[in-house]
Amino acid sequence: MSFTSICFLVFLAPTVLSIGTLCSNRSETSRIAAWNACNELELFLGPLVQSSGAMYEAAATNAWNLQNTEYKPTCIVFPRTAAHVQTAMVAIYTAESHYAVQAGSHSAMKGWNTVQDGVLIIFSNMKNVSYDAVKDSIVLEPGIHWEEAITALEPYGVAPVGGRVGGVGTGLFLGGGLSWLSPSQGYAADTFRELDVVLVTGELVTATATNEYSDLFRALKGGGNRFGIVTRYEVEPVHTGTKDNKSFFGGTIIYNSSAEALLKATARFVRDVDDPKAVLLASFINMFVEDELVPIYLVWPFYSGPELPTNIFGDFLSIPAVSSQLGPLSYFDVAGTLGLGDDRGYVQHFGASALVGDDDLFLDAFDHWNNFSVVYKDNFNTTTLAFTPVPDSQIQAGRAKGGNIISPPRGGFAAVQIYETFRAGINDIPQNVQQAIDVLFEQIPPSPGLPLYLNECDSQQEVFQSYGEYELLKNTYSKYDPGRFNVRHTQGPLGL
Numbered sequence: 001m002s003f004t005s006i007c008f009l010v011f012l013a014p015t016v017l018s019i020g021t022l023c024s025n026r027s028e029t030s031r032i033a034a035w036n037a038c039n040e041l042e043l044f045l046g047p048l049v050q051s052s053g054a055m056y057e058a059a060a061t062n063a064w065n066l067q068n069t070e071y072k073p074t075c076i077v078f079p080r081t082a083a084h085v086q087t088a089m090v091a092i093y094t095a096e097s098h099y100a101v102q103a104g105s106h107s108a109m110k111g112w113n114t115v116q117d118g119v120l121i122i123f124s125n126m127k128n129v130s131y132d133a134v135k136d137s138i139v140l141e142p143g144i145h146w147e148e149a150i151t152a153l154e155p156y157g158v159a160p161v162g163g164r165v166g167g168v169g170t171g172l173f174l175g176g177g178l179s180w181l182s183p184s185q186g187y188a189a190d191t192f193r194e195l196d197v198v199l200v201t202g203e204l205v206t207a208t209a210t211n212e213y214s215d216l217f218r219a220l221k222g223g224g225n226r227f228g229i230v231t232r233y234e235v236e237p238v239h240t241g242t243k244d245n246k247s248f249f250g251g252t253i254i255y256n257s258s259a260e261a262l263l264k265a266t267a268r269f270v271r272d273v274d275d276p277k278a279v280l281l282a283s284f285i286n287m288f289v290e291d292e293l294v295p296i297y298l299v300w301p302f303y304s305g306p307e308l309p310t311n312i313f314g315d316f317l318s319i320p321a322v323s324s325q326l327g328p329l330s331y332f333d334v335a336g337t338l339g340l341g342d343d344r345g346y347v348q349h350f351g352a353s354a355l356v357g358d359d360d361l362f363l364d365a366f367d368h369w370n371n372f373s374v375v376y377k378d379n380f381n382t383t384t385l386a387f388t389p390v391p392d393s394q395i396q397a398g399r400a401k402g403g404n405i406i407s408p409p410r411g412g413f414a415a416v417q418i419y420e421t422f423r424a425g426i427n428d429i430p431q432n433v434q435q436a437i438d439v440l441f442e443q444i445p446p447s448p449g450l451p452l453y454l455n456e457c458d459s460q461q462e463v464f465q466s467y468g469e470y471e472l473l474k475n476t477y478s479k480y481d482p483g484r485f486n487v488r489h490t491q492g493p494l495g496l
């Protein structure tokens with residue numbers, strides 16, 4: 001049934017269904033607002049708007065986190081151009097409808113990339129990527145995934161500073177973005193050159209570091225989905241070389257024990273290593289196989305050079321491993337190491353902390369996380385505690401490019417990800433587990449002054465408050481959305 005006919009029924013059958021009754025509670029008000037927006041959009045955008053059928057179903061259930069596949073958007077808009085996004089936002093804003101935006105679909109946060117009784121804008125028709133050698137610039141449309149972008153750009157010998165997992169999308173930019181290239185280049189968002197943004201009213205603006213929208217430009221480097229819808233990212237490329245250019249060295253090391261030694265090595269790396277050519281991800285995973293806890297600890301070390309220097313990676317290399325696959329790699333190989341990360345069908349949950357300090361801090365974090373994993377094991381396929389070192393070189397690179405809104409203090413730290421994949425059959429996070437997760441956040445608090453990472457947070461964590469430029473973020477939000485439409489009508493980070 002089309003929106004026209006639904007609204008026709010609702011509005012022309014007052015004896016059966018009174019509008020007064022409908023509007024008497026908030027969800028009915030939302031439903032009517034969404035119907036009105038969808039009705040309008042159907043008239044203007046025709047088949048680019050779907051409210052049922054195969055295209056609708058595939059898009060509505062596309063989200064990576066199972067929780068986000070259970071929402072039923074009133075309609076889904078599949079824009080092909082920024083003008084279509086403008087049309088959508090004008091209708092949404094005028095009707096005061098709820099809405100959501102989905103790019104690569106990998107948000108772990110419940111409700112951030114979909115909507116109940118609202119309009120979902122999904123970017124599956126906007127997936128172009130191009131490289132302009134004269135300008136030395138990469139342009140990405142928001143629907144592309146990192147594996148697609150890196151594959152398309154490899155023949156030119158360039159890469160964007162993008163995600164470490166291929167199936168993730170460009171939403172990564174708006175939370176900052178931690179890349180294998182970050183130690184030398186900054187957060188992925190630090191590479192922004194120009195952003196086309198559809199503001200909440202439907203107005204399309206182009207923001208750069210120096211034009212009248214420079215405040216918006218900065219806010220989008222960490223401000224998530226609160227400031228508008230980005231329809232075009234122009235970013236600085238990194239000249240990483242083609243597939244034949246094996247200028248990196250590294251790979252995957254797998255351990256099944258030695259947590260203490262690995263945590264000490266990680267803590268030391270975070271404290272002491274500040275070489276922009278060195279990058280590391282350390283993931284401590286508890287797998288639960290038929291109630292048995294199987295620990296698997298994975299370290300991914302990479303160096304832009306012919307070998308892994310022992311003064312940087314020696315601690316990890318000397319710990320007995322069950323498997324070590326290291327060798328010369330192109331950046332294309334490095335970017336493919338973690339695969340697509342497209343496994344769907346489970347409730348997924350992220351949480352964030354940020355640490356720097358002595359070994360005990362990392363050992364304590366592990367103990368709390370491990371205890372939590374064991375006590376609540378019946379709920380999980382896996383639990384993960386992952387450390388991404390953010391070295392001072394990354395912070396300096398970001399500042400040299402104009403700075404971002406996250407604005408971490410100088411000196412390195414580790415972005416800490418606390419991550420659970422729930423068992424099949426669990427469709428929402430049980431209350432007692434969420435309470436235990438909240439306790440875990442109190443047990444592993446961020447070291448003083450460090451920012452939490454938006455892309456790896458729990459939806460209730462006060463990430464913005466932890467930013468170095470929180471006041472500027474709030475002021476910029478008030479300027480671009482004075483009616484607080486986005487806070488009221490789309491789910492996303494707290495604190496504005």
Ligand SMILES: Cc1cc2nc3c(=O)[nH]c(=O)nc-3n(C[C@H](O)[C@H](O)[C@H](O)COP(=O)(O)OP(=O)(O)OC[C@H]3O[C@@H](n4cnc5c(N)ncnc54)[C@H](O)[C@@H]3O)c2cc1C
Binds near residue numbers: 064107164172174492
């Ligand atoms: C398997 C996996 C691996 C990951 N690896 C990394 C990693 O290596 N580095 C890292 O930094 N992060 C990583 N992340 C976190 C990831 O960056 C975030 O989940 C990110 O938000 C995903 O972006 P997306 O486009 O895939 O998701 P989506 O769910 O589509 O979007 C994420 C958020 O951004 C908003 N959004 C998306 N596009 C736009 C737009 N154009 N305009 C306005 N708002 C928009 C959405 O509304 C949503 O709130 C990973 C996540 C997963 C699940």
